[in-house]
Amino acid sequence: MKHRKLGMVTAHREAVLRSMVTSFLAHERVETTETRAREVRRMAERLITLARRGDLHARRRAMRVITDEDVAKKLFDTIAPRYAGRPGGYTRIYRTGTRRGDGAPLVSLELT
Numbered sequence: 001m002k003h004r005k006l007g008m009v010t011a012h013r014e015a016v017l018r019s020m021v022t023s024f025l026a027h028e029r030v031e032t033t034e035t036r037a038r039e040v041r042r043m044a045e046r047l048i049t050l051a052r053r054g055d056l057h058a059r060r061r062a063m064r065v066i067t068d069e070d071v072a073k074k075l076f077d078t079i080a081p082r083y084a085g086r087p088g089g090y091t092r093i094y095r096t097g098t099r100r101g102d103g104a105p106l107v108s109l110e111l112t
Contacts, residue, residue: 004039017043018065025079026071029110031096037109041091048090051080079111 006013016036021043024030030040047065050058054076066072083090094108 003042004035006035006039018067021047021065022067022071024109025066025075026068028079029108031106031108033099034093034095034105034107037093037107040109041093045088045090047075048080048083049088051075052084054080 006016008016017039020030020032020036020040024040024044025047030037032040043065047062050062059072059076062075063069063072066075090112092110092112094110096106096108098104099106
């Protein structure tokens with residue numbers, strides 16, 4: 001499956017996205033550029049689908065991405081049961097304007 005490079009080397013991109021996904025799941029909302037939000041959305045939706053299974057293997061696979069154990073606990077105990085009957089589409093992207101410095105389109109990514 002293709003992914004966006006985001007102008008970063010692989011290790012930096014993976015670290016940034018892991019950090020953003022962890023922050024997104026912790027606060028259930030994040031404001032960032034549109035391209036980063038689309039990548040974070042892909043990862044977050046996969047993690048929520050994985051967490052809906054709820055078994056040990058799913059927890060271990062989620063912990064490969066999530067950098068904080070408390071966030072993983074929140075994902076499995078509160079977020080995943082909320083979407084138990086939903087077949088996907090757990091996030092929503094709202095356009096919020098442009099960034100002042102470079103005019104990059106900003107969006108707000110949040111859980112539905």
